[in-house]
Amino acid sequence: MTRHPRKALIIGAGIAGPVAAMFLKRAGIEAEIYEAWPYSTGIGGGLQIAPNGMHVLAELGLADELIARGSIAESFDFYSQGGKRLGSLNRNMRERFGQPAVNMCRATLNETLVDKAWSSNVSVFFEKRLVKIEDRGDQPVIVYFADGTTAEGDFVIGADGVHSMVRRHVVPDGPMPFDTGLIGFGGFVPRAVIENLAIGQRVETTFGQSGFFGYGFCSSARDGGAMWWSTQPSHGMTAAAYRLQTQDAIKQHLRDFHSGWHDPIPAIIEAAENIVVTDTLDVATLPTWSRKRTLLIGDAAHATSPHAGQGASLALEDAMRLGALMRDGQELGLTFQNFEHERRPRTEKIVAIARRNGNSKRQFSPTGAWIRDHMLKLLLPLSSRGMDFMYAYNPRAT
Numbered sequence: 001m002t003r004h005p006r007k008a009l010i011i012g013a014g015i016a017g018p019v020a021a022m023f024l025k026r027a028g029i030e031a032e033i034y035e036a037w038p039y040s041t042g043i044g045g046g047l048q049i050a051p052n053g054m055h056v057l058a059e060l061g062l063a064d065e066l067i068a069r070g071s072i073a074e075s076f077d078f079y080s081q082g083g084k085r086l087g088s089l090n091r092n093m094r095e096r097f098g099q100p101a102v103n104m105c106r107a108t109l110n111e112t113l114v115d116k117a118w119s120s121n122v123s124v125f126f127e128k129r130l131v132k133i134e135d136r137g138d139q140p141v142i143v144y145f146a147d148g149t150t151a152e153g154d155f156v157i158g159a160d161g162v163h164s165m166v167r168r169h170v171v172p173d174g175p176m177p178f179d180t181g182l183i184g185f186g187g188f189v190p191r192a193v194i195e196n197l198a199i200g201q202r203v204e205t206t207f208g209q210s211g212f213f214g215y216g217f218c219s220s221a222r223d224g225g226a227m228w229w230s231t232q233p234s235h236g237m238t239a240a241a242y243r244l245q246t247q248d249a250i251k252q253h254l255r256d257f258h259s260g261w262h263d264p265i266p267a268i269i270e271a272a273e274n275i276v277v278t279d280t281l282d283v284a285t286l287p288t289w290s291r292k293r294t295l296l297i298g299d300a301a302h303a304t305s306p307h308a309g310q311g312a313s314l315a316l317e318d319a320m321r322l323g324a325l326m327r328d329g330q331e332l333g334l335t336f337q338n339f340e341h342e343r344r345p346r347t348e349k350i351v352a353i354a355r356r357n358g359n360s361k362r363q364f365s366p367t368g369a370w371i372r373d374h375m376l377k378l379l380l381p382l383s384s385r386g387m388d389f390m391y392a393y394n395p396r397a398t
């Protein structure tokens with residue numbers, strides 16, 4: 001195996017890819033990023049970066065910019081379908097964990113990361129869809145792209161997300177993404193739609209008899225400054241099938257599904273445009289995260305359903321810890337083993353929490369929903385403390 005690797009080929013310019021490239025650069029390793037899609041802006045819905053992820057962005061000098069372009073989330077408040085308050089989580093994050101949780105547009109995050117990678121002299125190549133990896137012992141590793149071109153390097157980092165092609169190279173007969181039976185809808189509405197509610201910097205969320213709805217501010221933009229999302233049982237419908245429908249038909253579906261839910265949910269649905277529909281996927285635990293000179297990070301290694309709000313933060317942590325371990329200058333295979341040894345217990349614990357959280361968004365009987373709501377009232381204060389380990393982690397202090 002290569003003793004002193006100099007050049008990394010990173011597959012995927014989502015969240016883990018550009019950040020890993022920048023931290024590898026700090027470790028003296030040149031990194032090139034290859035992304036399947038063309039360069040574009042404005043893609044995706046909103047997301048929240050938790051304090052643990054914000055620590056990584058702070059290390060790159062990006063926390064202040066993203067706080068300014070996003071919106072600090074001061075708590076997560078929970079309601080019943082009829083609007084009864086059930087409780088609150090994640091208060092005073094900045095005070096307790098050194099960084100706040102920040103809502104932002106996914107596009108803002110991605111564009112900021114790619115720009116920062118560019119300005120750090122990382123080469124990012126778009127429209128390069130990886131199809132194959134060839135690792136021939138002492139020769140450089142070769143990656144093959146769908147357009148017939150290739151690239152060579154000393155090692156490969158698979159930061160290519162939940163549908164990872166690199167994962168297939170690392171674990172050829174390994175698990176594939178599976179549908180968790182829930183489907184996500186989301187997007188942005190003008191700030192004015194929720195401004196009169198005086199929710200301040202709270203993220204408000206509602207458990208229905210079936211499904212879940214959430215909203216909060218995500219930027220100071222008047223037009224798209226509030227984000228919202230709806231999670232519901234998919235009843236066999238895929239995101240792709242919804243995407244074939246018109247926006248009007250999707251909106252009608254949301255109106256019907258959330259009919260009778262408390263205000264301002266109906267008004268948010270009425271104001272919604274460009275609704276994004278996503279499958280809610282999960283991947284079973286992989287037997288290994290690396291094979292020879294190829295390592296998986298982020299969702300490629302430990303895809304998590306979105307119900308813990310941690311996938312992006314874990315991807316950021318992975319990227320930073322990989323850079324730190326590479327700086328130790330150990331043999332590549334050993335570095336990959338150390339990375340997996342360190343990261344696996346934490347990521348698996350959080351993936352399990354996300355799976356559990358997803359279960360409370362499924363279909364309940366009226367009595368079942370009543371019991372769940374009462375249990376939530378009792379359990380929220382306890383589960384709040386049980387989740388602190390996620391946010392308290394600072395990859396710099398590791």
Ligand SMILES: Cc1cc2nc3c(=O)[nH]c(=O)nc-3n(C[C@H](O)[C@H](O)[C@H](O)COP(=O)(O)OP(=O)(O)OC[C@H]3O[C@@H](n4cnc5c(N)ncnc54)[C@H](O)[C@@H]3O)c2cc1C
Pocket residue numbers: 011012013014015016017034035036037046047048049050128129130131159160161162163164165184278279297298299300304306309310311312313314315
């Ligand atoms: C609806 C939804 C809401 C979410 N909300 C949150 C949230 O609030 N907070 C949070 O922390 N997480 C959230 N997540 C999870 C989070 O989005 C992921 O965990 C995170 O994006 C993982 O980052 P990544 O870099 O590993 O993968 P990605 O961000 O998926 O990036 C992978 C990149 O690889 C590229 N790629 C794929 N295949 C190839 C190929 N063959 N060749 C080249 N490039 C390729 C893709 O185009 C993509 O750009 C949410 C997820 C969903 C679906």
